[in-house]
Amino acid sequence: MAENTSAQMRLDKLVSVIAANMVAEVCSIYLTRAGKSLELFATEGLNPAAVHRTRMRAGEGLVGLVAEAGEPVNLSDAPNHPKFSYRPETGEDPYHAFLGVPIVRGGQVFGVLVVQNAASRNYAEEEVEALQTVAMVLAEVVAQGVLFNVAELDEPELSPDRPRKFNCEGLSEGVAIGTVVLHEPRVKVERMIADDPTLELARLEEAIGKLREAVDHMLDSGELDLTGESREVIETYRLFAHDAGWRQRMRDAIRTGLTAEAAVERVQDEMRLRVSKMQDPILRERAHDLDDLARRLLRHLAGDVGKRGLDMPENSVLVARSMGPAELLDYRRDRLVGLVLEEAASTSHVAIVARSMGLPMVAEAAGVTDAARAGDRIAVDGETGETHLRPTEDVIHAFDAKRILREHRAAQFATIRDLPAETKDGVHIRLMMNAGLALDMPHLAESGADGVGLFRTELQFMIGETMPRLSDQTAFYREILDSAGDKPVVFRTLDLGGDKVLPYARWEREENPALGWRAIRIALDRPALLRYQARALIKASAGKVLRILLPMVSHVAEFNAGRSLIDREIERARLLGQRQPRQVLVGAMLEVPALTFMLPQLMRSADFVSIGSNDLLSFTFAVDRTNPRVSKRYDFLNPAALTLFRQIVQSAAESGGEVSLCGEMAGKPLDAMALIGLGVRTLSMSPGHIGPIKTMIRSLNYGEISQYVEKLCGRTDHSLRSRLAAFAAERGVVLK
Template identity: 30%
Template sequence: MYHGIAASAGVGIGHIVLLREAVIEYDKDKSVDVEAELERFKKELEVFTTNTMQVAEDVRERIGDKEAEIIEGQVMIISDPTLKTEVEAAIKSGKCAEQAMEEVCDTFIQMFSAIEDEMMRQRASDIHDIKTRFLKQLIGIHDVDISKVPAGTILVARDLTPSMTAGIVKENVVGIITEVGGVTSHSAILARALEIPAVLSIENCTTSLQDSEEAIVDGDKGIVITNPSREQVEEYEERYKKHQQEKKDLLAFQGMKTKTADGIEVELFGNIGTPKEAQTVVESGGEGVGLFRTEFLFMDKSSLPSEEEQFESYKEAVIAMNGKPIIIRTLDIGGDKEIPYLEIQKEDNPFLGYRAIRYCLDRPEIYRAQLRALLRASAFGDIRIMVPLVTCMEEIRSVKELLKKYMQELDAEGIAYNPNIQIGVMIETPAASIIADLLAKEVDFFSIGTNDLTQYTMAVDRGNAKVAALYSTYQPAVLRSIRTIIQAAKAEGIMVGMCGEAASDRRLIPLLLAFGLDEFSVSSSAILATRKAISEISLDKAKEIAEKALQLTTEREVFEYLSQNMQ
């Protein structure tokens, strides 16, 4: 049995097809005609871009718009003037197109890989995919045609890139296994869209698993069973039937209000990273957007996005919501997220340094463009502004003063906006938790960011394997902090939501309901399952579970107790 990351739910029984990576070799020492090599690069780039756009259109037709945007994102990367200019500069220095492309891509891969934010790190995987495909095109290496694999196939690869996943015929593939990747990787997103069970990050699976070997992929538990017994096959066949029925049952929650078993209503929102994803939230039954990350506007460019560019993006998202609320987080970037054109210096402790609201208040020309764009877009729907990483009252008061100033500017220019736009804070530090009662008097809403709140509360580096076990929302300190934040919001009568991973955790839902959480913001794919989980418990039962959980003293005790009550 092999253990990995459960990246796409469901079970699949079939036979393994190994996808081995081609060896990419070329002569780095060959002399080149610079002009001819530049022309070669230009022509190959045009072919590559056209082919990638065709893949995106195919994905749009077979899978959906959201998934096509993943491939289109690669077109944006390859079309970036910075990447193109740097490759051309390398060619002018005497390098062949292959070496130039490889070295420039590797620089960007290294940059994005160092970023803590999972969405931003995904850029590294995208660029690696682009690099590999482009080098194969230059050299003349042809990939295995995944669309031709037989029915009952379990694909095994080091990494199933978006371009490879896009070629899958879902009727033929019953499972996916890779050595790398996680739940937020683009391949995992595509696997979920195709409804193919996937277990990722199984070390050395391309060498330990054998071609044609029978296997079971358990995408619920993150395990792979090779050469299963008859009893195991029968057990998983029953699991498959049950899983298919559960999927049908979830459809009954489409379009329903989100409420507990005893009729207490809460709001269920979705998290997004691009304007186009807003439509996905609506289609998935979301009642609003609880977190719109704006970093994509800055990460996917070689220069600062203008006020007009930002305005158009926010306007697109708010119009797609058709009157439903959309909470937009201002730029959450800093020392751990390298964007060359921002020239942010590296720091010894980037998570405790120059980032998020600290950076924005220190760079008023950047913040002005974003806040004005948000105000202008608020004329088209229910936009709410959320400020990240607030640790003191001065920060939120400074933002409110800036908004007042920019409103006066827009008035003078005769530009429409919502003068009553709501402003809130993302509570994700112990400091904000401790002064939550004071912050609640200054803002219109709270949103609890459990990912960072857990990291800062437990003083743990999520990337450090030696202390990673301490990173858990089930820690009593974290749960008590969440309760304190919600109580502070309730005392002042302001809305309080949650946009971290904990919001969709079935074990934690009873506690969050008991504490009084008003709004759960989850990934679009988790909306219906979260609505179902909320509907299955009464508020009285939730309070009973919460009272007992808060008496427990260790993370393990809390986890086991909540797991028992989830059944």
């Protein structure tokens, strides 16, 4: 590979060496060309005239099968395989035995390496592993352009200095103008074959230990100030770092003769290829976390574990193909102003952390990592997704104006923080905030929220190695209530299951966890868990009003069963002579559509209902909101959604019940305007959204929006968003 000869001569020599060492009559290398076709680049044993003439379309023939599957194909009688594609120009008629392995790096297939023999035989396992190892080396040099820049052979050359615009998806609001810093976490693996597998196993174990220590330190460090969902993300990330299956696969790879670094890469490439064929967005996000861990593990093996970006310039914008949440936290927060990724979703872990950091972020920026160079200027709008690489002066001025406007808006929100959220015609709306940790509570005063409408209690259970003691729970809940002062706090009981798994509990894999054993279903099957939590809440709220919310209630009997467990704990406290809460209010979270038809019956025993708009509308429209292929297909400002909310509000009002809404809709001014028009009087959202929502409310006339939304419910439009936006524009309702 290092010889100072032409690329073609090196490939020709390589196939000759492989054929001789494997006693194969044929060895061929196919590389991917633009358009995903596979071209024969070199061969020993086939007709030399077929080189650069024989091409396979994506998925065509056995070579296409190897590339598509991303896995070895080992056949004793290749011509009789249904995928066999006969190419007379190659002269491969007499060959029956076939072994093909993908040339893979970074989860991308760059080609296929093939050996063939005339005799019918299956290649031995060690032969497959040997060919895979050679393919790893070949992938390294092909991907880095040492042989060919294969992916761009058919592409016209573009000026590297020209401005480029990318229409991306905005994932975290804000405007950034800065300097490109390329995120290059990959450690180049120089040595593939191990001299001493025992030594490599020891190196791997040592590096895994250091990796786990580093992740633990990240969580314990006060410097990062991880709160709410961002802390949940890193807690989940820690679980992956301790995954025994991942560790065992790397150990097995070392035992085949690879170095620790090569074993990490092989296992991760296999994982990427498997996940790339899955449609489940949750599994795809887990793959990004595992990528992040693998890159970190390689840095520990290489001894390169210092703080990244120590010399990064002021106003740096990170540009990367993908990134894990922990990698983002490695960079200096005082110099980082934006993030541009090719691969990420709004629910991705890195997006959650970026939002918690207040960092503008865009994703789906296809090709940006190839187009960008370190030091380039870049402008990013995290709201619209518009991104300009090497922007002109006019574009920079326009983005500067956007940035200044956002700063003015933030200053305006500060001036109305202590003013009531009241419409122009005197209708008061309660604006509450969502929280999950004690560190979230200062936002209550900063945002001017009327209270905590949703406090997620499961996080305290997920961050430890064992279930928190009753005394620890009690102290924690008391701290939250004391922080809130006279403002109300609604504690949601444990919403476990789905993607929220306790590290110290056994969980069975479910085909559809969102609809599986979670939330109140777990609480009723394991009543001691709910009683344990209720006992701590009752003790913590002595002399105060305690508000408890039961998640994912499907029918009235389910709620009554959950409430009876809480009532038993109240009675227990009375019999023991303990000081009790002044009042205990128990509500149901309305996330399951079936419960909407039972609200009059529910309100006889529930003190309040909180609409969980995210799950409720996902279940109503049968849409996985984390799946980009369908999440944008349905607009939740649809007549069906508005009619559903209207029915809930009216039914609750007729029963004399209190109803609130928490979810993404509450924090979006246009969506919140529609909800207010339908009669929703309490909205709970992230604290950063309270300013814009209050501004919208104070510019709104309730009577007008109520009448308008009532008419919209009778329409058949796919989305009512444009009509609502036009209404706001005509009446001067502020939506920014």
